[in-house]
Amino acid sequence: METVEFGFNRVAVESPVVDEDGEPVLNKRGKMQADKAKEDTEDIPLTQDIDAYIEREVRPYNKYAWVDKKKTKVGYTVPFTRVFYKYAELEPADEIAKRILEHEKTLEESLEALFGEVR
16 A cells, blocks of 8 residues: 555535525625534545545535635544454354354363262
8 A cells, every 4th residue: 555545634624604595604805704613624535636525525515615725734544444454254153153062061061070960
């Protein structure tokens, strides 16, 4: 794996203040006013374009959302399960049950030898 595959951009996704008619509130410069209570973050893989990701994953649910690029941070994480886990097929249940019964039989024989007949 390449190191870039472990990296991500953590972006701040802003949503506007919305007035009673469902439209965003604009500030004096005509830009949407961010609602700090609705700020969210997304971790976007470094291998993906931020704008394309937002269009695909966020805008269908929040059509006025935008990214505050000044708050974007780059991070790295190693997903140990995905990178290092090797699947081992489980033993069939009937084999496990057979092994348990064998252990029970051995245990009963040991108890009989120790205490006499066990019921």
